[in-house]
Amino acid sequence: MRIDSRERFGAAVREALAGREGHKMEILVCCGTGCLANGSQKVAEAFAEEVEKRGLKAGVGLFTKKTGCHGFCERGPLVVLQPSGVLYTKVEPRHVPDILDKTVAKGELIPRLLYKDPATKKPVEKYEEIPFYKNQTRVAMRNIGKIDPADLGDALAHGAYAGLAKALFEMTPEQVIAEVESSGLRGRGGAGFVTARKWKAARKAAGERKFVLCNGDEGDPGAFKDRSIMEGDPHSVLEGMVIGAYAVGAHEGYIYVRDEYPLAVVHLTLAMAQAREAGLLGRDILGTGFDFDIRISRGGGAFVCGESSALMRSIEGKTGEPRQKYVHATERGLFDCPTVLNNVETWADVGAIIQNGGAWFAAMGTEKSKGTKAFSLVGKVKNTGLIELPMGTTLRHIIYDIGGGILGDRPFKAVQTGGPSGGCLPESHLDDPVDYEKLTEAGSMMGSGGMIVMDDRTCMVDVARYFLRFLVEESCGKCVPCREGLKQMLAIYDDLVAGRGRPGDIERIERLSAGMRLGSLCELGKSAPNPVLSTLRYFRDEYLAHIERKACPAGICRDLTAYEILESCEGCGVCLKACPAEAITGEKKALHVIHQGKCISCGACYEVCPTDAIRFFPKAELAEAAAAGRGGAS
Amino acid sequence: MITLTINGKTVRAREGSPLLEAIRAAGVEIPTLCHHEALEPWGGCRLCLVDVTRPEWKGWAKMVVSCMYPAEEGLIVQTHTERVVETRKVVLDLLLARCPETPLIQKLAREHGIEKSSYPPNPEPTDCILCGLCTRVCDHIGVFAISSVNRGAGREIAPPFHEAPPDCIGCLACAEVCPTSCIPYETSDAKRTIWNKTFEMVRCPTCGKAHITTAQAGFYAGRNGVPRSYFETCDACKRREMAHTFSKLSAGAGGVR
Numbered sequence: 029m030r031i032d033s034r035e036r037f038g039a040a041v042r043e044a045l046a047g048r049e050g051h052k053m054e055i056l057v058c059c060g061t062g063c064l065a066n067g068s069q070k071v072a073e074a075f076a077e078e079v080e081k082r083g084l085k086a087g088v089g090l091f092t093k094k095t096g097c098h099g100f101c102e103r104g105p106l107v108v109l110q111p112s113g114v115l116y117t118k119v120e121p122r123h124v125p126d127i128l129d130k131t132v133a134k135g136e137l138i139p140r141l142l143y144k145d146p147a148t149k150k151p152v153e154k155y156e157e158i159p160f161y162k163n164q165t166r167v168a169m170r171n172i173g174k175i176d177p178a179d180l181g182d183a184l185a186h187g188a189y190a191g192l193a194k195a196l197f198e199m200t201p202e203q204v205i206a207e208v209e210s211s212g213l214r215g216r217g218g219a220g221f222v223t224a225r226k227w228k229a230a231r232k233a234a235g236e237r238k239f240v241l242c243n244g245d246e247g248d249p250g251a252f253k254d255r256s257i258m259e260g261d262p263h264s265v266l267e268g269m270v271i272g273a274y275a276v277g278a279h280e281g282y283i284y285v286r287d288e289y290p291l292a293v294v295h296l297t298l299a300m301a302q303a304r305e306a307g308l309l310g311r312d313i314l315g316t317g318f319d320f321d322i323r324i325s326r327g328g329g330a331f332v333c334g335e336s337s338a339l340m341r342s343i344e345g346k347t348g349e350p351r352q353k354y355v356h357a358t359e360r361g362l363f364d365c366p367t368v369l370n371n372v373e374t375w376a377d378v379g380a381i382i383q384n385g386g387a388w389f390a391a392m393g394t395e396k397s398k399g400t401k402a403f404s405l406v407g408k409v410k411n412t413g414l415i416e417l418p419m420g421t422t423l424r425h426i427i428y429d430i431g432g433g434i435l436g437d438r439p440f441k442a443v444q445t446g447g448p449s450g451g452c453l454p455e456s457h458l459d460d461p462v463d464y465e466k467l468t469e470a471g472s473m474m475g476s477g478g479m480i481v482m483d484d485r486t487c488m489v490d491v492a493r494y495f496l497r498f499l500v501e502e503s504c505g506k507c508v509p510c511r512e513g514l515k516q517m518l519a520i521y522d523d524l525v526a527g528r529g530r531p532g533d534i535e536r537i538e539r540l541s542a543g544m545r546l547g548s549l550c551e552l553g554k555s556a557p558n559p560v561l562s563t564l565r566y567f568r569d570e571y572l573a574h575i576e577r578k579a580c581p582a583g584i585c586r587d588l589t590a591y592e593i594l595e596s597c598e599g600c601g602v603c604l605k606a607c608p609a610e611a612i613t614g615e616k617k618a619l620h621v622i623h624q625g626k627c628i629s630c631g632a633c634y635e636v637c638p639t640d641a642i643r644f645f646p647k648a649e650l651a652e653a654a655a656a657g658r659g660g661a662s
Numbered sequence: 663m664i665t666l667t668i669n670g671k672t673v674r675a676r677e678g679s680p681l682l683e684a685i686r687a688a689g690v691e692i693p694t695l696c697h698h699e700a701l702e703p704w705g706g707c708r709l710c711l712v713d714v715t716r717p718e719w720k721g722w723a724k725m726v727v728s729c730m731y732p733a734e735e736g737l738i739v740q741t742h743t744e745r746v747v748e749t750r751k752v753v754l755d756l757l758l759a760r761c762p763e764t765p766l767i768q769k770l771a772r773e774h775g776i777e778k779s780s781y782p783p784n785p786e787p788t789d790c791i792l793c794g795l796c797t798r799v800c801d802h803i804g805v806f807a808i809s810s811v812n813r814g815a816g817r818e819i820a821p822p823f824h825e826a827p828p829d830c831i832g833c834l835a836c837a838e839v840c841p842t843s844c845i846p847y848e849t850s851d852a853k854r855t856i857w858n859k860t861f862e863m864v865r866c867p868t869c870g871k872a873h874i875t876t877a878q879a880g881f882y883a884g885r886n887g888v889p890r891s892y893f894e895t896c897d898a899c900k901r902r903e904m905a906h907t908f909s910k911l912s913a914g915a916g917g918v919r
Binding site: 330332347351352354499500501502503504505506507508509511512513514515516519536539540542543544546547548549 | 705706707708711725726727730731732745748749751752753756757759760780781782791792794809810812813814815816817
């Protein structure tokens, strides 16, 4: 049915809800990319097959549904039973009959599939009682994990497009912009530009042809919030874009998705087709006479194409390289027309803001950073996954309460936010509220919401080098400071980790960083020194250790680190088996020995030793010991 | 025309024209490597950076590349502030490491007080500074025979697949525009070779001089209704012919007054 009036929209929602009345119970199987990789497709099929075989649909009103990412990718495949809210983790197809027999039929729980709280070691029954979920507030991700992204009816039943209907039937474009302005919404791509200001400028800009774009080129290592939104609730993105287009007076839009996100492309394409057929996209939207359609532009995998001018060049069919522009895209953007470019998450927020009002959104967050923000929490935390929280939440709350603390209860060392443009924050910043200003002040940035937690076995020099290597590959090479600067910066770091650091290296790094920051053409080059400068700012002693003592305090840089087995070794032989270089010998139940000549300093023995009987120390000490004639540490 | 201030001096400029034009017109020298009057500004070499500000910015200034920043009424431009000079030095230092044997870069670096790069010299010295002038002039002519390939540190200028470029017409524009003369070519009355592609030469039907390639003549022929024969005649002969025509016309009209 094509929705062409306010009444018809209401009817469509009622119909969608009525269609679900027979759903007495639902089995939600997460089919986000993470869970799919863990085999959730087979789990979903097994459920569908068993439910069909047993005639449970008609019998007890049990329906199965493939949803988007629940966020708790660490524990996938995830299965949620509704309405009981029971969450089963790491579900395999062989568990399916059991779940149906016990939990669905009798309400009995299967303890081994339940999530165990790492803090209390007790199983947690319900989805919403798990600290990982309990502490979240979801706006952009409001329907992810609840709806089947391939089913428009399901989305409508969960409130999708209600914001669009309100905007088109009750509000003028100016009122829409005013509402977004009152929400305080700022760009979720990381730079934090005020969304309403962009929209206002584009609305005012002269020109018949205007564009509304969605940046889905999420490329920061470890970030995947945009992917999950596009995969799990594509309608929220479409709804936001149509509202934005109505506000600025655009009739054409593009969603720029990186090609590494095939599932996002499939779900977006399907959602667009369904929305068009229902009259929610395309010609004469909701019968109001407003036309707006979207095309998908697939990126070729260049990180720099997430930069706005490069993204627009790429859509235009040109080489995806940034172009210096002293004119805002809202005046001259795509094809030199006024253009609004917002991030996936920003668009997903818009529908909820219009539906619930700007004041509702602005009630969450801090003074200058309103609402909620999605993060991809990864690294050395117990609960990795996708989370959404009010702005201003402290890093400590995110890492310890939601993330469950550091893996293996090791000491926390740093958290990296903002990807290659961001920085590493130490323990002293754990109580900082997360908002745009605070992160920037601390030398990092919001970025696209990647949050990589690091423990004490992380070398900060090595971390900075990791991001430099990423950027050397991803710099487009158009301007000298970024292209040549990154190359030389990486060369300095290659020397540092190999024990070839020299006095003056820190000063050379600082001087080059300043030149790149001021001289580079686009934000990639300008922000490229951030991982370098933030590690230098908070972990300068580690740099000095590398340069002056040729030592890696974290024991990560292989050329600087040696291992030895202590007297407390019980001779269990675990390290001997783990050693890939056959550098360890020892009889069972006798002290084992590492032969330094063969040891490649990979640290495998250290990681596996159950009695902590292996220690690492600066390799330089080996040479010193040899020189002192004591025969070496082994 | 608008009025702006460059290093304290009030100058007039065309509104929206690149700041660089106004700066040079004011007699201030700033280096550029990727700029050419005939081509769209590109902003890649970063040497023409300047500081711009306005009274209402209350002391805040931003660094912009003057080849692309539009001249605006009331703008205050500083071409040699400490941070501008320092950034220029960092850029030249990096370029000198890339091109340690290139005279133009050595000269520019020396002018900025750099005798030796603070970075290790490129083990494979090149003269190509990746200014993009060659590819841009090629695109501008409409040939698109060469382009930059790969990203970042691996970026280079090359024909497709590093093979003789099928679209190249041997016009030498890329080699002529190259500021470090690093695109090799050979040309004689019979043949011309560039980018590993060899071209036959066309001789001027009037004087016999070999001045363009057959591919060039073929590429230009028919454009805007101009016949191939027009392009086969060399520029000198064309001028002579034109002069003859004019003198005949003026003779018919009663001679030159």
